[in-house]
Structures are given as C-alpha cells and as structure tokens.
Amino acid sequence: MTLSRRRFGQLGLAAGLTGLIAPQIASARDDELTTMAAGAQPISPLEHEARIAKAQVLMQEQGISALVLEAGSALVYFTGIRWWRSERFTGVVIPAEGTPTVVTPYFEEPSVRESVKVDVVVRTWHEHESPFVLVAGILSDAGLSEGKVAIEETVRHFISDGIAQAAPSFEMVSGMSVTRGVRMFKSPAELALMQTANNITLAAYRHIYPRVELGMNQFDISNLMSETTRRLGGNVEFSMVLLNEASAYPHGTGSAQDVREGSVILMDCGCGVHDYESDISRTWVFGEPTAKQRQVWNTVKRGQELALETAQIGAPAGQVDATVRAYYEREGYGPGYQTPGLSHRLGHGIGLDGHEPVNFVMGEDTPLAPGMCFSNEPGIYIFGEFGVRLEDCLYMTEDGPRLFSEFSPSIDMPFG
Secondary structure, three states, rough: OOOOOOOOOOOOOOOOOOOOOOOOOOOOOOOOOOOOOOOOOOOOHHHHHHHHHHHHHHHHHEEEEEEEEEEOOOHHHOOOOOOOOOOOEEEEEEEEEOOOOEEEEEEHHHHHHOOOOOOOEEEOOOOOOOOHHHHHHHHHHOOOOOOEEEEOOOOHHHHHHHHHHHOOOOOEEEEEHHHHHHHHHOHHHHHHHHOOOOOHHHHHHHHHHOOOOOOOEEEHHHHHHHHHHHOOEEEEEEEEEHHHHHHHHOOOOOOOOOOOOOOEEEEEEEEEOOOOOOOOEEEEEEEEOOHHHHHHHHHHHHHHHHHHHOOOOOOOOHHHHHHHHHHHHOOOOOOOOOEEEOOOEEEEEEEOOOEEEEEEEEOOOOEEOOOOEEOOEEEEEOOOOOEEOEEEEEEEEEOOHHHOOOOOOOOOOOOO
C-alpha cells in the first residue's frame, strides 16, 4: 500500500516472462552493503518506439486521431522525457499515424531534448503565446480537421480545456483505453527492473530487521531503511513505519510511536530502479507475540495465500479481493470494508508508478492477463489496538501468477 513520494516524505509479453533475476538476499554489516542495481538496464529506445506503435494501433482501432500526454509518468513511459508539471504545458501529441510532436516552452527545448529517447518533432511556444493553439496547429498540419483527441487520464483540466477551446471541431475523449492498453502489460525488460527493485527492498528489510532496538521511534527505523535502500542501489520511494496502535491505521497517525516490548511493527517500503517500483510490507512483533497477534497474523497470511491461488489467467481482478474478503468474514472480520477487518482494497497495479490500473478491488471485472503486475496486500486492522499487513507483488504469466518476493514465513521469522 504505497504512499506517493510527495505524501510520504513522497510486444512480446508471452515470451520471456520467466527467467527474471532471482530474488537476492543481503544480510551484511553496514560496511559490506553494495549496490544490487549495477547491472540493471534502462528501457531501450526500441522499446519506447514499440510502445508508441502499439498505442497507435489501438488509436486506429478506436477511431482516435491523436493522443495527448503531459509531463509525468506517461510521458516518461512513451518518450523517455523527464519533466515536471507546472503552469507551463510541456507534453506530446502522438498521432494515430506518424511522428509524435513535443510541445514545450521555447526556453525549455534544450533541456527537454536531453531525455527524449524516440524520434520526435519539437514545436515551441513563447510566454505570450498559447501552447493549445500550437496543438491545434499540429492537428491541422497532420491533415486533420475533426475527429477524436484522446486525453491521457491524468492530464490536468486546464490543458484539456485549453485544447478543446483551441480545436473546437475535435471531440475530447478519454485516452484511458489507449494508455492502459499498453502500460498494463509489462515487458520482460520492465519485469526485470521490478525484480531488481524488489530484491533491493527485501534485502534492505533483512539488513535492518536485527538492528531495530528498544526505544527507537518510527523515524529512526524509517531512516535506517531508507539509508540501507540507497546503499543497495535503490531510489527510495517511500519508507513507512507504523508502531503499536498506529499499525491499525493503514497510513498511520500523527501520534508518538516508539518500540517497546510487545510492539507491533508494520513497515511498508519501496524503491525504484530506473523508475520501476517495488512495494513490500512486513509486520512482526518486538518480543513475544500475544495469542491474538499471532492469530491475526496467521489469518492475514492465509488471505495472502488465497489471493495468489485466485489470481489466475482470465479471472476478474475483483474476484481476488472478493475471495479474501469472504474468508476474513468467515473468520469473524468485516463485513465488507468494516473494521476489525480489511478496510482497503486487496491490491493495486504497479509498474512505473507505485499505483497503476487496475486494482484487486470488489467489482473490478478486468480479466487477468500475462504481463499484468499487482500488489497482494491483505491486512486486518483493529482500531485502538493493532493491525497486520503483509504485502508482496506478483506478475501474471501464461501459467498464472509469480511472486517478485517470497511471502513472509511467520510472525516469529518475518524474513525467514
């Protein structure tokens, strides 16, 4: 269950899905920590080009004339361009046929070109000009006078509205079916980067686990995890630590927390390797668990196993959530999203973003298919007492789900 880095602290799919980097475990002195990301290969220009080509096929099938992206993960995904969002529009227009056109302020062009990985045309605008009129001109120069312009789902309203005003003969539609139709299905190269990120996060956990001491607070442990992650070669995305009663609230509280005998320690951490993310949660007790803590932990663990068993090719994504939730209800938790019980969805898509469509959530009918990646993160939360969450990510193959990281063995030996 990731928090964004800003909130917390912030194609050949069937073949090649096996044979990824095997999970690596590091348990070493601080001075022995070495990077695990040295051999990780960024996404190639050829793969970026293949993504654009696939998007164009989908656009042609759906009668869409062009797709508009702005700065953010979608722009990185399709073009490699790394930029930030501001009041000045920098983005790309991908036509259903032909070369994409980047739109950016004149004075930003040299900087924008530094990260582009595909063949593009660049058109610039000055401060007194409208970038949206420039977009309308791009459509006209492509021989288009009307049709559908798809807007990527995270594009801000002032941009989509500006384009609509500048090109009134075009219909603005959601680009979700195009972008999701490409991004949801990870390539072997993407899966390899995610595997490396997961290896690093699990290795960092194993390193810091014996170093958690009586009296530490959540920030002490979080800083230790973040520093270890960086030394292992990962870019820290989030490092959340919830102690004692705070573990009952999935995204924590502002109350003081410290480690004492019998403390529940819930950690939710992830890193990025060439932008692709990991997301792993572990829960254990400092000292001897109580019978109730042990029972809740074992129930959550069984839910995680059920989710993996249910996540089969062709099954609706929502069925994974429903199966686990029904089991918890039989065990006396819930009903539904009520607490004590599982108060959030069973999992989310993951890849270039920590949270991507689609989710393991009730009612989601998207069928599972090779290349999809998800978190598997059931929890049981008892407000006023404690909570347990266990999270590992999986990817779908032709033969069913495979884990990026192995499940936690037990509350007594959370890392084996």
